[in-house]
Amino acid sequence: MPIVYPHKTAMPCADPEERRRGWIEVAEGYTVERALAEARRCLNCQDPVCEQGCPVNVPIRDFVRRVAVGDFEGAARTIALRNLLPAICGRVCPVEHQCESQCALVPRQDPVGIGRLERFVADWERANGNGGGVVAPEVQRDQKVAIVGSGPAGLTVASDLAQLGYPVTIFEALHAFGGVLRYGIPQYRLPKEIVDDDIEHLKALGVEFVRDVIIGKTVTIDQLVDDWGYSAVFVGTGAGSPIFMNLPGENLKGIYSANEFLTRVNLMKAYSFPEYDTPVGRPKRAAVIGAGDTAMDGVRCSIRLGAEEAHIVYRRSEQEKGARQEDYERARDEGVIFDWLTLPKRFLGDENGWVRGIECIRTELGEPDASGRRRPVPVPGSEFTMEADLVVIALGTNPNPLVPRTTSGLDVNAHGCIVADPPTGATSRDGVFAGGDIVTGAATVILAMGAGRRAATAIHDYLLQRAAGKAAPADERDAWGPLFFTSF
Ligand SMILES: Cc1cc2nc3c(=O)[nH]c(=O)nc-3n(C[C@H](O)[C@H](O)[C@H](O)COP(=O)(O)OP(=O)(O)OC[C@H]3O[C@@H](n4cnc5c(N)ncnc54)[C@H](O)[C@@H]3O)c2cc1C
Ligand code: SF4
Numbered sequence: 001m002p003i004v005y006p007h008k009t010a011m012p013c014a015d016p017e018e019r020r021r022g023w024i025e026v027a028e029g030y031t032v033e034r035a036l037a038e039a040r041r042c043l044n045c046q047d048p049v050c051e052q053g054c055p056v057n058v059p060i061r062d063f064v065r066r067v068a069v070g071d072f073e074g075a076a077r078t079i080a081l082r083n084l085l086p087a088i089c090g091r092v093c094p095v096e097h098q099c100e101s102q103c104a105l106v107p108r109q110d111p112v113g114i115g116r117l118e119r120f121v122a123d124w125e126r127a128n129g130n131g132g133g134v135v136a137p138e139v140q141r142d143q144k145v146a147i148v149g150s151g152p153a154g155l156t157v158a159s160d161l162a163q164l165g166y167p168v169t170i171f172e173a174l175h176a177f178g179g180v181l182r183y184g185i186p187q188y189r190l191p192k193e194i195v196d197d198d199i200e201h202l203k204a205l206g207v208e209f210v211r212d213v214i215i216g217k218t219v220t221i222d223q224l225v226d227d228w229g230y231s232a233v234f235v236g237t238g239a240g241s242p243i244f245m246n247l248p249g250e251n252l253k254g255i256y257s258a259n260e261f262l263t264r265v266n267l268m269k270a271y272s273f274p275e276y277d278t279p280v281g282r283p284k285r286a287a288v289i290g291a292g293d294t295a296m297d298g299v300r301c302s303i304r305l306g307a308e309e310a311h312i313v314y315r316r317s318e319q320e321k322g323a324r325q326e327d328y329e330r331a332r333d334e335g336v337i338f339d340w341l342t343l344p345k346r347f348l349g350d351e352n353g354w355v356r357g358i359e360c361i362r363t364e365l366g367e368p369d370a371s372g373r374r375r376p377v378p379v380p381g382s383e384f385t386m387e388a389d390l391v392v393i394a395l396g397t398n399p400n401p402l403v404p405r406t407t408s409g410l411d412v413n414a415h416g417c418i419v420a421d422p423p424t425g426a427t428s429r430d431g432v433f434a435g436g437d438i439v440t441g442a443a444t445v446i447l448a449m450g451a452g453r454r455a456a457t458a459i460h461d462y463l464l465q466r467a468a469g470k471a472a473p474a475d476e477r478d479a480w481g482p483l484f485f486t487s488f
Helices: 016-020 032-039 049-053 060-068 072-080 086-092 114-128 152-163 192-204 221-226 258-267 293-304 325-333 402-406 445-468 474-485
Strands: 144-148 168-171 208-210 230-235 255-257 285-289 309-313 337-339 342-349 355-368 374-378 384-387 390-393 432-434
Touching (some): 016 293, 016 325, 032 114, 072 086, 144 152, 152 168, 152 192, 152 230, 221 230, 258 293, 285 293, 293 325
Parallel strands (some): 144 168, 144 230, 168 208, 230 432, 255 390, 285 309, 285 390
Antiparallel strands (some): 355 384
């Protein structure tokens, strides 16, 4: 029986004081020595239960085994069989709820640091490998596929279909590609050079990227099919429509939805105003409402923008927060103040219409509500006022409504999510497929990628059937496997 060290090999991080002053990446990644040490904690299980927790079925045991013997190139090839965005997933996947939660070492020991090892391998490959090269598809097909939205769902569909020889066009409403990877997740968690590299790789595969096109306004899905000659459409428009509190004063200047705030900071580079022309203001005292991943991103950005005090205001307790433990701890190390059991009642402004504070009330936790978490109950007479000149509302998002509203025959559910068959992404409209947050509501990068992967398979099947007027021959459908040796 090998000796297993009980704790995960630590991830070196930049000093919190240095982090507060800039946008450098916080987690510095494993060195070779640390990666070897961590990979050697793996038991190399006969039944690798960790893999059941991975939505895209990365062969975890096999890649970790290769890392353990120093075969980093082999490890990269193994991951690339199933995951097109390992440098991204290795940084942002909530592994503690996925693969690592299933690891056989739990609960006696820490799980193997699968996410950290995936990042190490992807970074090693970016620095030392050949990027997987670009392999031209064996067949060139003529049925065009349109993809709406360039988030992880759309990028995955594009990659898979381009490798099968389809002409693929991604239409993106914004001026830059990557979806939340680009405009939502800050640079200090996910350097944008990584997203750029993955987009470039797709371009090299032949994927056409068209920006500043809002499907549903500039052109509709019906027009893409009827007038522009697309044989199939994938909708991956995400869940970027913010939820507000509907409290008095919410329209004051200086109050943003998290999506607007993060878009200004990350995409429009508001931190370099006036070099870039979108301002966001230099806060003195920031308050971010909510305690999920987006709230942590908002509050940590406000610190980097120069806030002397940055608060998380949350109506429940620390136990109910939605943020990843790792990001929560890093926010705490950077000096974020957590106001648990605190509920905003109204926003207070000055004579010029700028926010200056929040009237709040303390809460205590009652019986569980529909979400299974204990309901916050206001404590009578506990009202107080907190100062704030920047408020970010990070209470979650709804699916973007434009495409469903402008596409005839496309069914949505009560939450506004497009109704799609889970194994295929097929919608109520023939030839229109959907996946990612627009179907599930706000979820994760890896789930969006998994949905994209399944939809690409289904679109391939659909187009083969349309071309042949009959079921796709099995040998055509099986032509997938070898293509995925190409890394993204
Ligand atoms: C701030 C923030 C932090 C997050 N952190 C994490 C994390 O750490 N780990 C994790 O796993 N997940 C995280 N998530 C969630 C994750 O990013 C999403 O689940 C994932 O990006 C969903 O992918 P998607 O492709 O479905 O949509 P998106 O990434 O939202 O991409 C949709 C794209 O479609 C475009 N679009 C929308 N409407 C149209 C239209 N009409 N025409 C053309 N284009 C359109 C949008 O501009 C966007 O680029 C985070 C989310 C946010 C907001
Ligand atoms: S379950 Fe854990 S120990 Fe077993 S193969 Fe997977 S990572 Fe290694």
